[in-house]
Amino acid sequence: MTATALDVEYVPSYVRDAWWTPGGAVPGTGVRDASTGELLALVSSDGLDTAAAVEHARTTGQDELGKYTFHQRALLLKDLATFLNGHREELYEVSARSGATRRDSLVDIDGGIGVLFAYGSKGRRELPNATVITDGAVETLSRDGSFLGEHLYTRRPGAAVQINAFNFPVWGMLEKLAPAFLAGVPTIAKPATPTGYLAAAVVRLIMESGILPAGSLQLISGSARDLLDHLDYRDMVSFTGSASTADTLRAHPNVAVGGVRFTAETDSLNAAILGPDAVPGTPEFEAYIKSLVTEVTVKAGQKCTSIRRALVPRALVDDVVAAAAERIRQRVVLGDPRAAEVTMGALASLEQLEAVRAAVRSLLEAGGELALGTLDAPDVVLADGRTGPAPDGAFMAPMLLTWPDADADALHTVEAFGPVASVVGYDSVADAVRLAARGGGSLVATVCTNDPAVAAEVLTGIAGHHGRVLILNREDAASSTGHGSPVPHLVHGGPGRAGGGEELGGIRAVLHYMQRTAVQGSPNMLTALTGIWHSGADRRFDAGHPFRKPLSELRVGDAVRSDLRTVTLEDIAAFAETTGDTFYAHTDSAAAEANPFFPGIVAHGYLLLSWAAGLFVDPAPGPVLANYGLENLRFITPVAAGDAIRVTLTAKKITPRETDEYGEVAWDAVITNRNDELVATYDVLTLVEK
Incomplete structure (x- = not known):
């Protein structure tokens, strides 16, 4: 239904960091209280410059979001969630006009805020404090290790256009906004007309908070009109709604042949x-x-x-x-x-x-x-x-x-x-x-x-x-x-009639807004690009023991190489007796020699790890606060009595915490024997003062 601009106010749009409503007596679509039929507002995007909104996202939005790391964006999401959490009651009042009970509003409003909290947490726990994500193991592409390849995720350089359904005007908008924002991609949200006034109320609160960077969120109230005409391969569209509308959008030339990335969540006979x-x-x-x-x-x-x-x-x-x-x-x-x-x-x-x-x-x-x-x-x-x-x-x-x-x-x-x-x-x-x-x-x-x-x-x-x-x-x-409650941690979407798309699913959703690129280069070059030390890259052994350095001084590639320590039968027997690990390879010479993997009695792998810690640890109090784990441990070559081991420890990855006076450091640890053969490789994880 339509009404004139003289009856009620328009639901505003928010574009180019300013509120916008149609000028003059532009006819608009009337939206009504679902329970009483009372006319609440008009909706129209006639006269809105959608091309300028897209360009603003690609320029100001991209520039401003690019100033932040994943952890910094995650903290902004947490701050935004906390802010909105304090304004739920006023949103419940608005939501009631859509026919939603308080329980319904909890699902929509609290659920949407919960997604912001979830991505605020996951971004800091599961992503690096950086702007690039590595994907999978490094591939060695040359015999001498001087040429490597790996996959990197970087943010897409365009806009994320998010078209939402009428049934969840808050959750639908925030569950798309959160991963896009965390990825560093600006959002243009387009809510459905019948309940778009609630989405606009949320955006008004968001802008009043002053938390989000300029250009990171825009809102189009009313028809999207020519919005897709201004998109190209840099951009993506996330759609929730009917299968017929999804088919129409998929058929748009910029989607069908122009490379606009498109994902849909549509009808579902669950x-x-x-x-x-x-x-x-x-x-x-x-x-x-x-x-x-x-x-x-x-x-x-x-x-x-x-x-x-x-x-x-x-x-x-x-x-x-x-x-x-x-x-x-x-x-x-x-x-x-x-x-x-x-x-x-x-x-x-x-x-x-x-x-x-x-x-x-x-x-x-x-x-x-x-x-x-x-x-x-x-x-x-x-x-x-x-x-x-x-x-x-x-x-x-x-x-x-x-x-x-x-x-x-x-x-x-x-x-x-x-x-x-x-x-x-x-x-x-x-x-x-x-x-x-x-x-x-x-x-x-x-x-x-x-x-x-x-x-x-x-x-x-x-x-x-x-x-x-x-x-x-x-x-x-x-x-x-429950059956009907998607959670941020798990994928929401489905094949066939359901649209064939995916949303949420933890960090998977963040990667939807990023481009995976295969990068090839030398270990030094890939170390510089990723901030993660790669085997074969330069090390610095002459800059002092790295355990004496706080994060402000520690650099990726700082390393220490220990002296050799000889393994004796007495050492192996003592470890077996103390730990109770009397596996025959450590205690029975004949049985050990009969095993094709062992030359005779060999040292326990965990004995070697313990000795390695003793070889690289600087014992005096210093910036290293705690060891909190090992990752990627592999035992490669057994060490027999009479052999010796040494360890080389290299600062591999440094992750400062934004809200604490310490950060995480992952150290590349390599144990070798007297002949420089690999004995074990693993990552040591420590907490280090800034």
Whole structure:
């Protein structure tokens, strides 16, 4: 619907670090309160210079974000999350206008803030305090080790255009913003019109905080219009919405042939499979019913991860419907979310309500049978606590359908994006797998069983059709985040109908916004480019013991080489007796000699590591605060009694902590024998004062 600019204010856009609204009496799309129909605002991007927004991201946004390391960006995300956390109540009030209950708002608002916290933490724990990420092991490309190759990730030089759906205006925006920002790529967010006013409220708070660098976030309220016309291979588009819109965007010339990187998360007829063992009375049956009702009612079923097809043993269809109906009767109160007792709110708009009703009619015409609910407008609890009709509200009661024909095409192709699910009987576990796969690719499936054999059969059968699988049983039912809740740590996305894209998944999502490049060069050159010492690069042995240097003085390549220490039979026997490690290779000469790997009695590998520490440690108090581990340990050549070892220790990687007076140093440790043969290689990890 449209209205004139004289009625209400426009939802603003934020471009080129300034707020923008259409000039003059530009007609706009009206957005309304989902429960009352009250006109809240107008939305229009007519007159907005999208080309300038893209250029601002590529220039100012890129320049400003490029001034920060991964750790520094991660701290900004943490600061932003903390700031928004203090403003949740005002966002809950805005969110209620979209028909969202407080629980719905927690999922959207708190969930989005939680993603910022998660990436703020992961960025500091899992990424270097640098601007480049190395990927995989170094490849030696010449016999003498003077020519190496490895893969590096660097940030993409363009803009991240993020087009979000109406159902999660906060989470959808922040879960895309966080990894892009951490990668160092500026975001242009385009929320869906019906709930874009909530996204704009979040962006207003973000800008008031002053935390984010200039150009790192822009917001387009209203139609994206010609936005994709101004993108090229430097840029990427992340889309969440309908499959039909995704297909339209994919067909844009700049995507189809121009190299714009495109990822989509779209429709999904997600399945929840009740195992044959999960009969009424079992914890699994109870967990299944709870999950089914939750997914039908939270956000009024407007979730891309909601359960659309409840696949249950054919004999249990009636039991599942009855149990779900009873739980809905006991727990679901439909109405305006501003009424305290309401537990399920309205759909986002009257247009969305009519779309869901139309989808249900199609399902009924295709053979579905109504087992719970009605297409008639329900009486609801109004904001003042009275119960009655709400003719201008987008309310729909929960609805369950059953299907005499489990193979009806509409069941597996038509999605009613609201409080609607189908309960479908299957004949065997193999049949359940087959029916789940008929969804054509889904975001998530739940397998509810306490039988590992059933879980394994279903998982191997459906994993290729799904982006995520939840195995639900009595052991994790209480702690599970649930069927419909993507978490920042795990991939969100799915093949086929679900769009074929991926979001989240921890640092994987950060890498989506970066370019992987194979780099070839000498050890010294790759050391300079990555900040990580490479074998064969120069070392500095004459600059004093590196353990005497704080981070401010320590440099990658600083090294120490110890004297030789001879290994005796008495040393080996004493270590065996002290530790209890009397493995025959250390205690039985005949048995050791019979082993093709040993020349006779050999020193314990851990004896050599202990001696190596004694050979390189500087014993006096100094900048090195603690040893907190070893990585990549390999024993290569056994050391027999009478041989000797020495260790060469090189500062390999230095990672200062932004918020502490110390940082981590990884040291390349190499133990060699008297003949300079490799005995062991590993990384020593220490904490060192700045």
